[in-house]
Amino acid sequence: MPSLFIRRVLRVPGRFARANYMRLRRFLPNADPIRYGGIAGPRYRKLGDRRMTWLVPDWEREDIPGYELGIMQGLQQTVRSGDRIVVVGGGMGITASAAALLAGATGAVTCYEGNLDSTADIALTALNNRVADRIAVHAVIVGEAIGVYDGPRSPTVLPPGELPECDVLQLDCEGAERIILETMTIRPRAIVVETHGFFGAPTAQIRQKLEAIGYVTADLGIAEPRFGDMCVIRDVHVLVATRA
Numbered sequence: 001m002p003s004l005f006i007r008r009v010l011r012v013p014g015r016f017a018r019a020n021y022m023r024l025r026r027f028l029p030n031a032d033p034i035r036y037g038g039i040a041g042p043r044y045r046k047l048g049d050r051r052m053t054w055l056v057p058d059w060e061r062e063d064i065p066g067y068e069l070g071i072m073q074g075l076q077q078t079v080r081s082g083d084r085i086v087v088v089g090g091g092m093g094i095t096a097s098a099a100a101l102l103a104g105a106t107g108a109v110t111c112y113e114g115n116l117d118s119t120a121d122i123a124l125t126a127l128n129n130r131v132a133d134r135i136a137v138h139a140v141i142v143g144e145a146i147g148v149y150d151g152p153r154s155p156t157v158l159p160p161g162e163l164p165e166c167d168v169l170q171l172d173c174e175g176a177e178r179i180i181l182e183t184m185t186i187r188p189r190a191i192v193v194e195t196h197g198f199f200g201a202p203t204a205q206i207r208q209k210l211e212a213i214g215y216v217t218a219d220l221g222i223a224e225p226r227f228g229d230m231c232v233i234r235d236v237h238v239l240v241a242t243r244a
Contacts, residue, residue: 021055033128036067036094039101040128042121043092070223070238071095071172074192075102077240078168082106086166086188088142088180089113089173093122093135099170100131108134110164114141116152143183146175146199160184168192175199181209190242191215194223197235207239215241 030044049061068091075095079085079102087096090113100109109131113119119139126132139154142163160180163169169186171177171193178201181193191210195203203219210217220238222231231237 018055021052025049025056034061035063035065036092037065037069037072037098039067039094039097039125041092041094042124042128064226066224066226068095068172068223069225070220071170071192071194072098073220074238074240075099075168075170078190078192078242079103079107080167083167084165085109085168085170086163086186087111087170087172088163088176089171090122090137091118091172093118093125093137095170095172096122096135096137097125097129097131099168100126100134101129103134105134109136110166111135111137112140112142112158113137114139114145114154116154118151141176142173143176143179146173175201177201177206178209181206181213187214187243190240193239193241195235195237195239202235203237203239210239210241214244216244217241 025046028046028048031047032045033040034043034045045061049056075098079099081104083103085099085103087109090096090111096109096111111122113122116139119137122137126135140156140158141154142158143160160183163184163186165186166188169188169191171180175196177193193206195201195206197203207217218240220240222228223236223238224231
């Protein structure tokens with residue numbers, strides 16, 4: 001339980017303490033970055049969070065070891081030193097930085113993200129993991145904006161046929177994977193794709209499309225076990241495809 005001193009400092013009854021601390025929290029200096037799947041992300045714990053754990057939601061202060069577990073495993077299986085990786089759907093930049101670390105100093109990552117707020121997160125994550133020199137971030141929607149997260153969207157749309165050549169392609173683009181696989185012209189050595197049945201890109205259909213363009217596929221299972229029920233209901237899996 002928190003000390004009487006802390007309660008007095010907050011000057012509120014216990015049930016209102018969280019709301020008041022969260023208002024004050026944004027003015028506190030940053031501590032260490034929160035780690036997502038072992039990667040230092042763009043969000044930080046605040047100085048004082050460790051002491052005030054009873055007030056701060058878990059997702060604001062705790063590391064998330066299983067973040068994007070399926071994609072992370074797919075990248076570990078496919079990325080080699082010196083590889084060129086294309087990431088479509090960068091999010092916070094966690095998987096892009098993971099790919100850059102796996103590819104090493106001679107590798108390179110090209111990351112496309114349609115949410116303008118997220119492009120800043122991708123750049124900060126790259127800085128936090130010392131791979132900013134290996135990641136090129138483009139504020140671009142690839143193919144079609146089906147499930148782009150809320151926030152300001154890029155007005156630029158890149159046709160899938162203009163994706164650059166690469167060794168590994170990672171798709172986590174909320175349903176746009178269907179049109180990308182149908183119309184892209186590149187044939188990377190490996191493709192890691194998160195499927196989104198609830199956005200019109202069911203796992204079985206995406207697997208068929210991969211096999212139709214010459215890939216052998218393996219299903220790594222649901223994308224994120226910590227959201228197991230949701231992934232099952234919404235048909236969110238990770239497929240790893242290697243060129244036959």
